[in-house]
Amino acid sequence: MSLYQAQKFLYHLNRDEEMQQTFLTNKAAVLSRYDLSTEEYEALHSGDIGLLYVLGVNGQILMHYAAFLNVEWFDYLQLMRDGVDNHGPVRAGIYAMTAGGEQFAETPVTSRDPN
Amino acid sequence: MSLVYAGILSHAPGITGRANLATNTLVRDAFYNCLEDQRNEIEASGAEVLVVVAAEHFANFFMDNMPAYCIGIGEKHYGPVEDAEWLKIPKTSIPGAPDLALRLAKKVMERVDIAYSEEWKCDHGIMVPLNFLTPNFDMPVVPCNINCQGPPLTPLTRVWRFGEALRQACDEQAEKIAIVGTGGISHWPATPDSGKINEAWDREFLEQLMNQDKQKLLSYSDEDVYDQAGQGGFEIRTLVAAAAAAGGKGDLQFYSAELPIFAVGCTVARFEISS
Numbered sequence: 001m002s003l004y005q006a007q008k009f010l011y012h013l014n015r016d017e018e019m020q021q022t023f024l025t026n027k028a029a030v031l032s033r034y035d036l037s038t039e040e041y042e043a044l045h046s047g048d049i050g051l052l053y054v055l056g057v058n059g060q061i062l063m064h065y066a067a068f069l070n071v072e073w074f075d076y077l078q079l080m081r082d083g084v085d086n087h088g089p090v091r092a093g094i095y096a097m098t099a100g101g102e103q104f105a106e107t108p109v110t111s112r113d114p115n
Numbered sequence: 116m117s118l119v120y121a122g123i124l125s126h127a128p129g130i131t132g133r134a135n136l137a138t139n140t141l142v143r144d145a146f147y148n149c150l151e152d153q154r155n156e157i158e159a160s161g162a163e164v165l166v167v168v169a170a171e172h173f174a175n176f177f178m179d180n181m182p183a184y185c186i187g188i189g190e191k192h193y194g195p196v197e198d199a200e201w202l203k204i205p206k207t208s209i210p211g212a213p214d215l216a217l218r219l220a221k222k223v224m225e226r227v228d229i230a231y232s233e234e235w236k237c238d239h240g241i242m243v244p245l246n247f248l249t250p251n252f253d254m255p256v257v258p259c260n261i262n263c264q265g266p267p268l269t270p271l272t273r274v275w276r277f278g279e280a281l282r283q284a285c286d287e288q289a290e291k292i293a294i295v296g297t298g299g300i301s302h303w304p305a306t307p308d309s310g311k312i313n314e315a316w317d318r319e320f321l322e323q324l325m326n327q328d329k330q331k332l333l334s335y336s337d338e339d340v341y342d343q344a345g346q347g348g349f350e351i352r353t354l355v356a357a358a359a360a361a362g363g364k365g366d367l368q369f370y371s372a373e374l375p376i377f378a379v380g381c382t383v384a385r386f387e388i389s390s
Contacts, residue, residue: 059305060172104310105375
């Protein structure tokens with residue numbers, strides 16, 4: 001049930017620009033409206049994409065949350081891989097990692113770290 | 116006969132949002148050209164309204180009340196629900212076709228239980244197709260959604276019936292109507308596997324779709340689809356519905372698995388309209 005609440009928060013946030021503005025200034029106030037576990041609360045409060053992915057947040061919801069947090073595309077993919085490395089396999093849902101962390105899309109030269 | 120065009124196309128957000136990251140620009144531009152051809156074909160058909168059978172991604176519906184099917188009957192729709200800069204499509208309103216949409220919904224209800232909505236927010240699943248098919252967002256649109264995100268999902272047998280019901284409803288209207296089904300084939304979007312594409316699976320499915328091979332199309336199980344085509348493969352429902360609505364053989368105008376940055380096998384096809 002708790003994962004449901006975490007996803008419901010993101011569903012609301014993704015489609016409500018007023019809520020987005022409120023969240024940016026007072027995350028605790030917005031998150032308190034949802035029945036979240038401590039792990040979920042902290043992951044949402046800190047924008048821990050990797051942990052949220054492992055917890056089983058639907059990827060379509062999580063993808064837009066990452067965009068809201070201004071996470072670039074290839075960084076977003078890597079954060080999910082890092083989440084699996086740090087916390088283990090995806091625990092719920094249908095967005096599991098199936099290819100062992102393989103990267104399928106070539107990183108363009110322009111978006112690579114110059115170092 | 117008021118259905119004047121039926122086709123399918125991909126809708127992945129990378130198609131617009133990550134266009135600049137595509138390394139295979141020749142294939143990318145060939146895909147864009149094919150989408151422009153599709154727009155021209157719809158325009159040449161005389162279509163007055165575009166029915167988009169889509170697979171939304173939690174823009175309107177959540178697991179608190181998830182309809183298997185929904186038709187948008189509002190006067191206007193809004194999108195994209197996502198960050199406009201992320202999708203590279205500006206936020207805008209899109210004209211609906213409320214009178215026609217209501218007539219379609221009522222007729223479809225005779226064969227399939229559907230929900231309806233007067234408020235519709237479009238995510239990339241509709242905005243990316245509209246970006247190419249009506250780039251000024253001025254063609255009246257009737258959005259239809261099939262739940263492909265939150266299992267349990269409607270079975271393919273019901274999807275086929277929905278497509279047929281939609282066709283029957285269109286045939287009873289005076290307006291000239293175009294239908295496009297928009298979804299992915301095999302893909303693993305919004306996961307670390309983004310960009311993974313099972314080309315062989317895609318091509319087999321598309322062959323069956325183009326041939327109106329109803330028996331094979333309806334034999335896919337969700338378990339097999341998930342195993343071979345990923346959770347994104349559940350969106351074949353939109354393509355199957357479009358084929359059922361058209362009734363005629365398909366012409367695959369474009370398919371490429373060479374644009375993994377778009378995270379889907381990019382597809383454009385049209386169907387003959389059966390009499």
